[in-house]
Amino acid sequence: xxxxxFPKLLSSQIAFDIARTIRxxxxxxxxxxxxxxxxxxxxxxxxAWAAAQQAARERIGFYDKRVQECVQMLEDExxxxxxxxxxxxxxxxHYIGMLSDHKQPELAETFFNSVCCNILHRTYFHxxxxxxxPVVSTEYIETEELVPTYRVYYPxxxxxxxxxxxxxxxxxxxxxxxxxxxxxxxxxARLHQLFGGDKLEPNHQIQVLTSLFYRNKGAYLxxxxxxxxREYPFVVPILHNRHAKLVLDTVLFEHQQIAVLFSxxxxxxxxxxxxxxxxxxxxxxxxxxxxxxxxxxxxxxxxQGKTLFYRxxxxxxxxxxxxxxxxxxxxxxxxxxxxxxxxxxxxxxxxDFFPPPKETTxxxxxxKYLLVKHHDRVGRMADTLEYSNxxxxxxxxxxxxxxxxxxxxxxxxxEDREQIxxxxxxxxxxxxxxxxxxxxxxxxxxxxxxxxxxVEYGNAIKELVAANIFPGDMLYKNFGVTGHQRVVFxxxxxxxxxxxxxxxxxxxxxxxxxxxxxxxxYPIGKNDVFPEQFGRFLLGNPRIRSYFMQHHAELxxxxxxxxxxxxxxxxxxxxxxxxxxxxxxxxxxxxPGPAPAAPAPPFNHLTxxxxxx
Numbered sequence: 001x002x003x004x005x006f007p008k009l010l011s012s013q014i015a016f017d018i019a020r021t022i023r024x025x026x027x028x029x030x031x032x033x034x035x036x037x038x039x040x041x042x043x044x045x046x047x048a049w050a051a052a053q054q055a056a057r058e059r060i061g062f063y064d065k066r067v068q069e070c071v072q073m074l075e076d077e078x079x080x081x082x083x084x085x086x087x088x089x090x091x092x093x094h095y096i097g098m099l100s101d102h103k104q105p106e107l108a109e110t111f112f113n114s115v116c117c118n119i120l121h122r123t124y125f126h127x128x129x130x131x132x133x134p135v136v137s138t139e140y141i142e143t144e145e146l147v148p149t150y151r152v153y154y155p156x157x158x159x160x161x162x163x164x165x166x167x168x169x170x171x172x173x174x175x176x177x178x179x180x181x182x183x184x185x186x187x188x189a190r191l192h193q194l195f196g197g198d199k200l201e202p203n204h205q206i207q208v209l210t211s212l213f214y215r216n217k218g219a220y221l222x223x224x225x226x227x228x229x230r231e232y233p234f235v236v237p238i239l240h241n242r243h244a245k246l247v248l249d250t251v252l253f254e255h256q257q258i259a260v261l262f263s264x265x266x267x268x269x270x271x272x273x274x275x276x277x278x279x280x281x282x283x284x285x286x287x288x289x290x291x292x293x294x295x296x297x298x299x300x301x302x303x304q305g306k307t308l309f310y311r312x313x314x315x316x317x318x319x320x321x322x323x324x325x326x327x328x329x330x331x332x333x334x335x336x337x338x339x340x341x342x343x344x345x346x347x348x349x350x351x352d353f354f355p356p357p358k359e360t361t362x363x364x365x366x367x368k369y370l371l372v373k374h375h376d377r378v379g380r381m382a383d384t385l386e387y388s389n390x391x392x393x394x395x396x397x398x399x400x401x402x403x404x405x406x407x408x409x410x411x412x413x414x415e416d417r418e419q420i421x422x423x424x425x426x427x428x429x430x431x432x433x434x435x436x437x438x439x440x441x442x443x444x445x446x447x448x449x450x451x452x453x454x455v456e457y458g459n460a461i462k463e464l465v466a467a468n469i470f471p472g473d474m475l476y477k478n479f480g481v482t483g484h485q486r487v488v489f490x491x492x493x494x495x496x497x498x499x500x501x502x503x504x505x506x507x508x509x510x511x512x513x514x515x516x517x518x519x520x521x522y523p524i525g526k527n528d529v530f531p532e533q534f535g536r537f538l539l540g541n542p543r544i545r546s547y548f549m550q551h552h553a554e555l556x557x558x559x560x561x562x563x564x565x566x567x568x569x570x571x572x573x574x575x576x577x578x579x580x581x582x583x584x585x586x587x588x589x590x591x592p593g594p595a596p597a598a599p600a601p602p603f604n605h606l607t608x609x610x611x612x613x
Contacts, residue, residue: 012087015088040271088129107538148280160192161185168221173246184248209223220235263482268298376467382490393420434477469495496594
């Protein structure tokens with residue numbers, strides 16, 4: 001007769017106490033995270049834009065602070081000899097038990113991994129000790145509070161206009177609307193356009209997430225209409241007008257508009273979520289092609305986004321066979337960039353040394369990337385995922401790539417049997433470098449795409465300026481084109497605040513010798529910038545020069561940059577809209593007639609290179 005082996009009873013008090021300490025550390029983190037999100041409502045009502053931006057920046061660092069607090073507590077409390085293999089295995093089982101009725105179990109598992117990996121050396125910790133894959137289900141988690149994840153409205157019963165007004169007033173914003181009836185009428189007309197005159201089915205309803213999504217100077221109502229087996233996503237931005245009264249600015253219902261709003265190039269939203277997995281599930285019904293990792297990240301849960309991204313990456317690695325290779329494009333002086341062709345991301349490693357004229361260090365480059373992580377990216381800077389001690393299969397590395405890594409970044413590369421360990425790297429969404437986009441458009445005779453690329457390039461720079469960012473190196477190779485044909489900056493080693501730069505006019509030469517000199521005859525400070533010189537590096541192509549001068553000639557004048565800098569110093573926070581101006585209700589009332597044409601679709605031989613935002 002076969003004897004059944006029952007698991008040993010959990011008996012270690014140390015294991016239980018450590019599990020409880022980690023869970024309490026996570027609960028503290030998420031409580032503070034939610035408090036910041038709840039304060040966003042007040043900032044929006046008061047128009048306290050600087051305070052809102054500061055809160056959003058500070059919230060990014062909450063997670064690491066709580067992890068370090070927890071690690072310090074455990075290291076002070078326990079000797080290393082007390083933490084045996086058995087204790088580590090047992091405390092994970094205790095922790096799982098503590099998450100059975102938890103509202104954020106997936107986040108708590110990630111927090112557990114972070115604490116364990118900070119305590120244990122990577123060569124020591126074992127998959128048995130951490131959550132390699134999720135253990136506690138996030139399906140059908142009930143909210144404890146009276147407020148559900150989303151509210152349901154029935155326009156067939158109450159009428160669409162009354163329903164829309166209830167949807168907006170249910171958020172109880174403590175600020176007066178300029179003319180809510182007018183705005184609701186405009187939203188109603190736009191939603192009738194969305195529903196397209198479909199016959200109403202018995203299940204016709206509108207579902208709206210209970211929390212508004214706050215970012216910068218906007219609050220966003222996120223919902224979807226349901227009719228039969230069809231769903232119609234929509235977003236209504238709520239803004240302050242110049243009289244500090246609220247307006248419904250437009251309705252976003254095209255997939256591209258909503259995808260750009262939730263793009264990886266923007267700052268994280270502040271939304272009060274008791275059950276974040278339910279919000280992610282709702283948003284995935286609006287954006288089914290967007291990975292869950294990106295949705296968690298855009299909601300400010302970037303550590304969970306990193307965890308899910310890495311799991312997706314490992315799955316892709318397991319089910320693919322192509323090789324890592326040096327990324328196409330012009331080689332950078334600071335970063336070595338490589339890619340897996342079948343995977344829509346690139347891997348960026350800071351080199352150990354930089355050729356002249358680069359004057360920087362690895363620490364300074366990391367500071368620049370951290371600056372971008374905490375800054376408002378206004379849809380024009382790619383978010384990056386930062387990892388340490390990433391293992392790659394040695395057999396999947398092209399020999400040329402491995403040779404370059406060992407030559408340019410030997411301090412970061414370690415061969416460990418059949419693995420290559422890279423001690424520090426960034427992972428970023430792959431885009432088509434703008435210089436390649438423009439070159440291929442020229443070869444294909446697509447003047448419309450050349451113009452579109454230059455218009456977007458100038459717009460990207462202007463929106464970065466509005467966010468107090470000077471790109472530093474403005475060459476086209478440092479900008480990429482996304483799947484929605486938007487130009488995004490992604491090379492951060494020379495980035496500076498606009499307010500730290502001195503924008504100057506080149507002095508007139510006093511003598512013929514000075515005018516003919518190959519070297520500047522005038523003193524140049526560390527942060528001096530001469531905008532009239534930009535054209536020398538950017539506008540050698542006559543067609544490109546023509547489009548640039550037509551749309552963005554002011555970027556070549558010091559006066560433009562000086563005026564923008566002064567506005568920032570005066571405390572003015574610019575409006576940067578994550579959707580086109582021509583769909584705004586106020587624009588349409590001032591410009592009746594057909595809307596501007598949409599950008600031309602990408603040409604075929606680049607389509608496979610471009611990926612969705």
